[in-house]
Amino acid sequence: MNRSLWCEHEEKTSKISTVKYNFDDKEIQLIVQTWMCPLCGVHGSTTAVADRAEG
Numbered sequence: 001m002n003r004s005l006w007c008e009h010e011e012k013t014s015k016i017s018t019v020k021y022n023f024d025d026k027e028i029q030l031i032v033q034t035w036m037c038p039l040c041g042v043h044g045s046t047t048a049v050a051d052r053a054e055g
Helices: none
Strands: 013-022 027-036 043-049
Touching: none
Parallel strands: none
Antiparallel strands: 013 027, 027 043
16 A cells, blocks of 8 residues: 655545444444545545444
8 A cells, every 4th residue: 555645735535434343242433534635636544443432
């Protein structure tokens, strides 16, 4: 994979997705945000583990 860069253009297109990982004793939800600049093609992503809501 390529290293992510940031560009000077302000307008980016982004999408947020969630991925669930099931383990024997628990389920982990990962939040993935991907983005791309439509002007120059620079792209990247960030990820985070979702906080579990106790209820």
